[in-house]
Amino acid sequence: MPDLGNSHGLLCVCSRWEEEKKEDGIKWMQLEHRGPYFFYYDGKPLKLSLATEEIATFYAKMLDHEYTTKEIFQNNFFHDWRKEMTSEEQEIIKDLDKCDFGEIHKYFVDKNEARKALPKEEKQKLKEEADKIQEEYGYCIMDGHREKIGNFKTEPPGLFRGRGEHPKMGMLKKRIMPEDVIINCSKDSKIPEPPEGHKWKEVRFDNTVTWLASWTENIQNTLKYIMLNPSSKLKGEKDWQKYEVARRLKDVVHTIRAQYRKDWKSKEIKKRQRAVALYFIDKLALRAGNEKEEGETADTVGCCSLRVEHIQLHPQLDGQEHVVEFDFLGKDSIRYYNKVSVEKPVFKNLQLFMKNKDPSDDLFEHLNTTFLNKHLQDLMDGLTAKVFRTYNASITLQEQLKALTNSEDNVAGKLLSYNRANRAVAILCNHQRSIPKTFARSMQVLQEKIDAKKKQVEEAQEEVKKAEDEFKDTKDSKAEVNVEKKKKLLKRLEEQLARMNIQATDKEENKQIALGTSKLNYLDPRITVAWCKKFGIPIEKIYNKTQREKFAWAIDMAGEDFEF
């Protein structure tokens, strides 16, 4: 049984094909299998054609996932699967419920186990092979510099699983062939060779874009790209530029806020809607909310695409006035739920916008992101809706760090402050994660450790007392030394306990919050670099290796007095 499901194509898609070039007559160098496995239809074993079998394996591999039980997933899969069947197979296989993928599933589970159980040397060998491919295909030369490529493999075929209630879940994602791939490079460079017997879709020489290769995927009919790693000069400069735009917003944000407050009272309803939306984007860090094609994607919204059903107005709630209750699915179908007290004119406007509308009607029916962004561009060069997220995230980090960091704290304490500042931003941007499966358990383990440590501290306290008493009685220098020794021990234990308590607090506060996204995409790294320098925190405590590579520009340039 060939492993049809795992074959990634490489950028040049070549390596896999090249790898397989053998001497004349030699078809393979190694072959290991378990004989045929059976696919059962309606209780009877059925031999599938190669293409049909491959798609069956895609489904079989996913059997452990809940989404294979969803009707949309099953229907999409079955529809696409049947399209690839031979006419004989189509005649037989008419009902997914009669398909038994159990044996195929087991085959892959076993195979996975076998791979995990491989001896160390074998694993080492596999790793070396992967490293070799990385070395060969993972880099490009741009303007004389060797730069790391972000993703140099084409995506393997499989079944599409979108996020949330995606109408296309279960559809067949087809294998990318060289004939699908457009190569972009410079004319005078050595143009990558397509695999033997194959041709590229196109080779172009466009130096106004950054991608090295692209193809169109068949699910949404959109382009996918091979681009550089964030550590590259090209990406780094772009990143820097992004934060510079956000910093310029800092200078004009007060004017802009004054402007949208004025526009809340505009005679034009369109302006009012724009002003209220902008208030949300600024205050709540909502995304812009482009229109999406209905039925093509999960039903998610951003600010401009909010519908009446996504907010509830409460003139009074929990002792606050003019409360707007938001409840909608945003990017990646992550729920945004928030109750916010807004300024009175905003509340009045929302009442007006919602009047005589159905729940499914647009809240801002006169507004779209193009119109909003055009306005923002007039207010500041380079300003778009997403800049507000970057700006508010970064300025929040800076303010929170200022407010929370205590220079008397030890490193652990300062790191907790950093994490809390980071967390404030993640909450603002609604960056969530599912609670880790092992959370409750590992929390309990930590708590037990803390309890044990507490006991040790108490014991040490008594030891100190005892030693002191003995010294009082004897005035013996030996006893004096002992007191010091016991005190030292106590201090160490207390510090350990404090560290553990910090850790527990941090963990608890973090269970449903994802810090990574804001750290990587929203927080000007120079703020962090400056903070580290100011408080003598090694940068490695905040940024891991990958992050340090991505933020090399900031680590290079920011001093301890950097201000966002």
Add this chain to the structure above:
DNA sequence: AACAGTACTTAGCAGGCGCTGC
């Protein structure tokens, strides 16, 4: 203004690797 197409950033998750504590 609507629309399609393109290029790029932002996003959460799975799985594996390496570190820590026994």
Add this chain to the structure above:
DNA sequence: GCAGCGCCTGCTAAGTACTGTT
């Protein structure tokens, strides 16, 4: 030396924003 766990990395989906065409 090993098991368990947490962090890192790779993966790829899902956004934003802009351009050109009709």
